[in-house]
């Protein structure tokens with residue numbers, strides 16, 4: 001392999017890493033936001049369930065009291081039945097008794113609903129509590145790792161930039177110019193391997209003469225279609 005190609009491949013790895021580091025400045029904070037939102041969401045669900053259980057408890061207790069009041073009222077009317085004197089009084093009392101009975105039925109339905117809600121929440125709350133603790137623990141660990149990554153981006157980039165400069169000094173300037181031009185214009189890999197007698201980036205077929213030239217590694221050849229630099233690797237190119 002041409003010695004400049006070896007250097008360019010190293011440069012390419014560094015540039016890829018630098019690109020990733022640059023992108024990670026965007027996506028690492030996003031990942032942290034997601035983890036923090038997950039913590040908030042589960043805590044919110046737990047809080048809501050706890051509040052709903054308290055409300056259902058209160059509602060059930062007040063219903064219980066009101067039912068007792070209404071039942072006492074019913075008993076009072078039923079006793080009054082014994083001392084009824086006229087038909088008119090009888091009809092009025094029967095109507096009152098029916099009305100109270102209806103009220104009691106409705107209240108008992110509401111009480112049952114509250115009890116069902118409480119039962120459902122009593123089942124859900126332990127799961128939510130466990131999930132809340134787990135999410136907080138797991139996400140805190142991940143957040144710590146991500147924060148460390150974010151904190152180290154600057155230093156890692158500086159050291160990669162240093163290696164990059166050191167390599168650039170060893171490569172002839174015109175070759176560096178081609179590399180930089182293709183990198184900015186095309187993005188992705190600039191130095192690509194020959195595969196099936198074609199450029200592995202754009203699949204342009206190479207002439208037998210070009211293939212020979214690349215195999216001999218006398219000078220750096222570029223793809224006439226995409227401009228990328230080509231190299232030969234017996235393991236892949238043959």
Ligand SMILES: [Zn+2]
Pocket residue numbers: 199200201202203204223224225226227228
């Ligand atoms: Zn090409």
